Amino acid sequence: MSDRPESDVPADTHPNWPALVEDAAQPWETLSTRVLFEGRRALSEDRVRLPSGVETTYQYRQRGPRAVFALPIVDSGDAVLIRQYRYPLRATITEVVAGGIEPGESVLAAAQREVAEEVGGRGGEWLPLPGFYPQPSISGVVFYPFLALGVTLGEMAHEDTETIERVVMPLREVYRMLETGEIHDGPSSLTLFHARRHLEDRGLL
Numbered sequence: 001m002s003d004r005p006e007s008d009v010p011a012d013t014h015p016n017w018p019a020l021v022e023d024a025a026q027p028w029e030t031l032s033t034r035v036l037f038e039g040r041r042a043l044s045e046d047r048v049r050l051p052s053g054v055e056t057t058y059q060y061r062q063r064g065p066r067a068v069f070a071l072p073i074v075d076s077g078d079a080v081l082i083r084q085y086r087y088p089l090r091a092t093i094t095e096v097v098a099g100g101i102e103p104g105e106s107v108l109a110a111a112q113r114e115v116a117e118e119v120g121g122r123g124g125e126w127l128p129l130p131g132f133y134p135q136p137s138i139s140g141v142v143f144y145p146f147l148a149l150g151v152t153l154g155e156m157a158h159e160d161t162e163t164i165e166r167v168v169m170p171l172r173e174v175y176r177m178l179e180t181g182e183i184h185d186g187p188s189s190l191t192l193f194h195a196r197r198h199l200e201d202r203g204l205l
Contacts (some may be wrong), residue, residue: 002022002114004080004164009089012106012108012128013128014128014129014131014144016131017107017128019176020132020133022063027051027116028048028050029049029056030048031046031055032046032047033046033047036059040100042060042061042062043059044059044061046061047056051173052197060138060140061138061141062140063147064140065141066100066107066142066143066144067099067100067142067143067144068098068100068101068107068146069097069098069111069143069146069191070111070115070145070146070148070176071097071145071147071148071191071192071195072115072119072121072148072151072202073147073149073150073151073199073204074121074150074153074168075150075152076152076205077170078115078154078169078171079121079169079170079174080097080166081095081097081167081168081174081188082094082095082096082097082158082164083164083165084162084163085163086104089113092163092183093184094167094177094182094183095120095183095185096145096185096187097111097114097119097121097190098114099114099117100186106147107128107144108128108154111146111148115148115151115159117157118156118158118164118166119153119156119166120156121148121151121152121154122152123150123151123152124149124150124151125146125147125148125149125150126146126147126149127146127147127149127195127198128144128145128146128188129144129145129147129191129194129195130194131143131144131145131188132145133175134186134187143187145187145190145191145194145195147198147199149205151166153166158201169203171199171205172205175192177193178192178193
């Protein structure tokens, strides 16, 4: 956790978000770095020296890219998920709403935009959940999840490159799927895990 007082954290952030930064002291020394691939998913290769004196080469995605995840709940208490085709898997899987944060866009604004685009959801009360690193061994990407309550559904605005189906289902069915391993997407599973306490406190689960 950050040593920043929780009262100093804005209402639209989670208290753990300020802790998702680089350490002040770095035990590995970077000797050289080069970009192997540029673009949205840029890949770097560094030559590094470890505390033991051993030198090695490390390939990874640098810090900088961020994404949001959101679990929208409508007034009936049902959850809104998506079924999305994922080309690397050659499979369609169940997920919560997710997407990248655009330059200059706040984390909350990105989550609200993605919910509007992917499931047509708008409005509601937005509760930030603990942020996390999805693949810290190879990626510096940071994910920021939300629980959105009292969302209303309208028209969706999918991108031409997306194959998405909106799915509205009872929360108990969603959590049954989580507990039986039917939610195969890791970030979606962790978002559901952190949302559970809030849903129970509100009497929705």
